[in-house]
Amino acid sequence: MTPLDKPLRREVQIGDESYTLTLDPEGLKLVRKGHRKGLDLRWVDLVSGDAALAAALQASLEAP
Known part of the structure; x- marks a missing residue:
């Protein structure tokens, strides 16, 4: 296994919106x-x- 020792960023499409997922x-x-x-x-x-x-x-x- 590779340890998670620095942030890993990926783009995720949810519906019509784009998101950035960061794992650290x-x-x-x-x-x-x-x-x-x-x-x-x-x-x-x-x-x-x-x-x-x-x-x-x-x-x-x-929330507003």
Whole structure:
């Protein structure tokens, strides 16, 4: 296996929108192309089951 020791970026098409997915040693980030803010998930939250809670909290903070 190859360790994830630096950020890995890939473009993902979701519907009609393009996103940038970044994987790094801390977690993952999904951002709409051309924007700065997006969804951040830490690996520790994902494996502990707190990822859904963290995503819901982040979404509530970004709501208008």
